[in-house]
Amino acid sequence: MFDSIRCASVTFSRRRRIGPARNRARALAAILVGFIALTPAGSARAQDEETSGLTYHKDILPIFARTCLGCHHTGGSAPQSLETYKLARSWIRTSGRQMREGLMPPWHAESGADRWRNAILPTAEDAETVRLWIEDKAPEGDPADTPPPLDFSSPWALGEPDRVLEIAEPFTVPSVETDHYRAFILTTLDTETWLSAIELVGDKFEVLKDMTLSALPFEDAERLAAQDDAAFDRVGPGPDLQDIAFWSAGMNLTALLPKGVAIKIPESFSLVLRVHYRGSGAVLTPRPRVGLHFAAEPGGHELKTLSIDQREIEIEPESYDFELGAERTLDSPVTIHFIQPRMQYYGREMTVTAHTPDGAARELLKVTNYLYKYQTRYVPTEPIALPAGTRIAIEALYENSYDNPNNPNMDPETATYGAAPLGEMLAVTLGVVE
Ligand code: HEC
Incomplete structure (x- = not known):
């Protein structure tokens, strides 16, 4: 599939x-x-x-x-x-x-x-x-x-893309070991475009930590691109921002489009690459690339992303099992093609459960040893079909303590919604076909 x-x-x-x-x-x-x-x-x-x-x-x-x-x-x-x-x-x-x-x-x-x-x-x-x-x-x-060697000579796992996008003015990551966030408008498409696959290819992995490609109207894109570390919105404007591709050091796949399913970018939408960097001791300038593969036939099932998130966050220092939840009820039936849990350094566990209208509860995903640096998108062996009226609930556990080995803050402070290392987030991105 x-x-x-x-x-x-x-x-x-x-x-x-x-x-x-x-x-x-x-x-x-x-x-x-x-x-x-x-x-x-x-x-x-x-x-x-x-x-x-x-x-x-x-x-x-x-x-x-x-x-x-x-x-x-x-x-x-x-x-x-x-x-x-x-x-x-x-x-x-x-x-x-x-x-x-x-x-x-x-x-x-x-x-x-x-x-x-x-x-x-x-x-x-x-x-x-x-x-x-x-x-x-x-x-x-x-x-x-020795078995025949694998061929890693091309960075493109899916073959040469139809179009390659790059950042016009790449960000140079200072040496100090702290997190940086930047968003770049890569292009604004002048016609409606259907994509069968997208590949995000990085370099300088010492400092390049994760990347999200989003499609959004030009004004929103400009707003995102103006952000920097001080107030970076990890989730982006509105719950229905189309996060059309993601990469982190934990991803063992670059694209997840099933046959007959494509991503539609509306006319005059911009493609924005949001990048998380972390200083490594050296001054480095990553030049990530985005490869677009155009769908052979426009149309078909459109893959959209649906976000469930919670922005009211206040995790006091020395909290060990801090619980946070969020939910969203589906207006129409969907099939889920991927599930991406999103927390930052304090996040430890997350459960995503679907409560269907017949009263049944079905665990969609349980993550028990979350590590921010290895985020991934979980692709079910068969797309998961859920009826309209299903309530999708997420429950997560956080540890904001000095003992948390993943906590980069030597002196824990109250964490509120925002960019790491001081902020936290709770979100799940679902890839769905309606
Ligand atoms: C999805 C990508 C991915 C896969 C698959 C993967 N690793 Fe890793 N591994 C990493 C990354 C990224 C690091 C670097 C972590 C860091 O520097 O923080 C790493 C680090 C390591 C390290 C160094 C740990 C240390 O203490 O410094 C070892 C050893 C390792 N991996 C072995 C393996 C083995 C063996 C496998 C297969 C069974 C494997 N990895 C599969 C991404 C991967």
């Missing part, structure tokens, strides 16, 4: 999905269980070293390719390249630990690939294979066993 998911790793996985590595790991686990039962403690480890036979080229690279390389390639959004044995070498131990602890790849929903199309997660067996390989001192193996 969704044909435009960034598919570097996905394509690869089709070729090597349940590769021999998994079966081997499974067989090995079985051997080990039997073996440990039969032999005195201590010698199991020695035997393990002789038998596992797992190597980077044969067993680990296929797992990395499927679940890590989309971000961890040279020039990718993650600074550590795991593409070659030499480059991966110094990250091996940390990688194994991060996989076991569920920290990498970044994914905050409780549910995985059974419900979300973009949950490109290692299985428990993958994590076990990596663990056993590391225990074996992470042998390289024979480079001839």
Whole structure:
């Protein structure tokens, strides 16, 4: 259904999905269980070293390719390249630990690939294979066993766009480690335009943190573009601002348009790129690009975004389980094509529930370990159909404390609605077809 998911790793996985590595790991686990039962403690480890036979080229690279390389390639959004044995070498131990602890790849929903199309997660067996390989001192193996390399030479995962937009006067991020927000009018379209896909491509990921592309009337665009850190509106004017594309370091996909669905930009609307930067110690000037793919046939189902948000926020310092909620009732039936939870540094958990008119409650998304720096859009395996009159409720938990490891403020102050690091937000952006 969704044909435009960034598919570097996905394509690869089709070729090597349940590769021999998994079966081997499974067989090995079985051997080990039997073996440990039969032999005195201590010698199991020695035997393990002789038998596992797992190597980077044969067993680990296929797992990395499927679940890590989309971000961890040279020039990718993650600074550590795991593409070659030499480059991966110094990250091996940390990688194994991060996989076991569920920290990498970044994914905050409780549910995985059974419900979300973009949950490109290692299985428990993958994590076990990596663990056993590391225990074996992470042998390289024979480079001839390496699967065909993924091609990251073009930044455009969906092929050359029909039109590429850039920021005329890019913002130079000062070295001091604080957050900056800027909005740029990229273009104003003189005719109604239907898009089948949009790609946001970044660079200088040390300082480029997230980007939202919005379509709005020129006057609103001008108002947004005039904002800066002092009063940046994270949600934008009105609840129905069309946030037509998003990117953050946690996104493993660049576009989410199902077949037959397109984004309509009305005539004389402007495209505005809202960018969140964070200083990194160096002075850097990111030059992000936006690639537009025009729909072959204008018309069809129009994908819109619907926002549910709460701007009355006051989270006192030393609040540990601060609850905040918001809701919205649907006037017409919709199908949901993505769900994007949006909080900032204090946000920890969020649940999105649909209360249908028949009295039933259906949990749409539960995020339990939210991290601002790895925001993502959750794409359901099948679009979720909801009838008119459905009340969509969001409930979130925040921690505004010194103990919150994600809190960049050394001295917590009361957080109110606004831009990070001092402000907070509560919003969910839904991609819907009415
Ligand atoms: C959606 C993008 C994405 C995917 C997929 C991903 N990572 Fe990461 N990873 C990142 C980013 C971004 C960082 C840098 C975090 C930072 O610097 O704050 C990172 C950091 C890391 C680090 C360094 C952690 C540290 O302590 O410095 C390791 C190791 C790592 N990732 C391993 C992996 C492995 C292994 C996989 C696959 C199983 C994976 N990652 C998948 C985005 C990703």
